[in-house]
Amino acid sequence: MQIILVSRHLKAARTITIMPRHVVAGLALFIFLVVLTSLLFSWLSVHWRLPVVERLILSLQQQETQKTQDYLSNNLLLMATRLGELQAKVVQLDTLGERLAGVVGIKLDVVPPRKPSGAGGPYVPAPMTAAELQREIDRLAGNVEHSADDLSVLESRLLEKRVKERLLPTTLPVKNAAYGSPFGHRSDPIAGLRAMHEGIDFNAEIGTPVVVAADGVVLSAAYHAEFGNLVEVDHGEGLVSRYAHLSRVDVPAGKLVRRGEQLGAVGNTGRSTGAHLHFEVRMLGVAQNPALFLKQGSEFAQLKRR
Incomplete structure (x- = not known):
């Protein structure tokens, strides 16, 4: 240019x-x-120190201070809210843990509250600082995690207990029956000699329904020379129940049966002198006293004696 x-x-x-x-x-x-x-x-x-500049700088400082105070106040409010939620959660988990422990039948390690000693004086409010709130939140979060672990243990115990209850033969196989020969030594009803009776007899009319005492799988459902019509049910872990002298069999081998499901009917088949159900419980092939299992149920106390 x-x-x-x-x-x-x-x-x-x-x-x-x-x-x-x-x-x-x-x-x-x-x-x-x-x-x-x-x-x-x-x-x-x-x-x-010109007034206009001082007022401008002071205004800017006040704005920044107000923003900082608002930010801290909001954070403290959020932390206090979180603290309250954690405290309520700890109380809820402790209460639930105590109820579950009562159901499972175990005792939790509870530290008894200490009796407060004498104290007094004027009330002077002392709000918690942000650092104190954070420490309290961390402590309660640890308590919540510990309570959650305890509840997981209780849940597994409760599940284990329910499984055992479903698999243990505690239901009477015949309702409204008379209690016949118990488990143990007796005089054989046919030979008249001392013999071992490896089950319990339930006296009832022919055709009276026979139900399974616990959940399981039908191992066999066939005729036996001494037991007559016999149903064997596997409850797992080597536990087996037997139902003998049936007049009829209503389930096939391999069927999954639930507690209280009908297996057949009372009869007088096999080596028997009259209508009754012979009920056995075996663990790994060894005969157990069925009364020890049945007594864990609520029906055994109502059983009529012959």
């Missing part, structure tokens, strides 16, 4: 050529002067 200067004092016109570098240098000088002027003005304002 060229600038031509014309003056009446000059005999000829004067030409000035402006290159791009000159423009850049001018802009840089202008920006430098603006920044320098601003810094100088700011220094003079602070040094001589």
Whole structure:
């Protein structure tokens, strides 16, 4: 770019050529002067404490302080709310744990509350700081995690107990029956000699329904020379129950049966002198006293004696 200067004092016109570098240098000088002027003005304002500048700085400080206080207040409120939620959760988990422990039949390690000693004095509020709130939240979070672990143990114990209850033969196989020969030694009803009776007899009319004493799988359902029509049910872990002298069999081998499901009916088949059900419980092939299992149920106490 060229600038031509014309003056009446000059005999000829004067030409000035402006290159791009000159423009850049001018802009840089202008920006430098603006920044320098601003810094100088700011220094003079602070040094001589001009009212306008002081009010501006004070207003900015107050705004920043208010923002900081609002932020801290909101955080403290959130932390206090979280603390209250954790306290309620701990109480809820402790109460639930005590109920489950009672159901399962175990005792939890509960530290008895200490009797407070004498104390008094004026009430002076002392709100918790953010650090104190955080420590209390961390402590309660640890308590919640510990209670959750205890509940997991109780849940597994309860599940184990329910499984055992479902698999243990505790239901009377014949309802409204008379209690006949017990488990143990007796005089054989046919031979008249001392013999071992490996089950319990239930005296009832022919055709009276016979139900399974616990959940299981039918191992066999067939005729036996001594037991007559016999049903064997596997309850798992080597536990088997037997139902002998049936007049009929209502289940096939391999069937999954539930506690209280009908297996057949009372009869007088096999080596028998009259209508009754011979009920056995065996563990790993060894005969057990069925009364020890049946007594764990609520029906055995109502059983009629012959």
